[in-house]
Amino acid sequence: MLQRIQQEEQKDKPDPAEIRAMEDAITKVQMNVAALIQENGKLRDMQKQKSDGSLDQLVEILQQARGKFQR
Numbered sequence: 001m002l003q004r005i006q007q008e009e010q011k012d013k014p015d016p017a018e019i020r021a022m023e024d025a026i027t028k029v030q031m032n033v034a035a036l037i038q039e040n041g042k043l044r045d046m047q048k049q050k051s052d053g054s055l056d057q058l059v060e061i062l063q064q065a066r067g068k069f070q071r
Contacts, residue, residue, distance in 0.1 A: 001026055 008014050
């Protein structure tokens with residue numbers, strides 16, 4: 001896109017609306033990338049908190065079993 005903007009600017013009569021539209025598109029893409037990076041960080045943090053290891057599964061099974069026997 002940057003190359004396309006440069007090509008448009010080098011014309012005898014560059015179209016400012018077209019240049020602005022391309023710059024806006026670049027800005028939107030950059031904002032989406034930033035939002036995706038933030039979301040990825042949140043998901044990574046959630047994954048760190050949530051463990052699916054064997055020991056965690058055993059603890060959960062034991063807790064469920066205790067709950068059934070206590071009723």
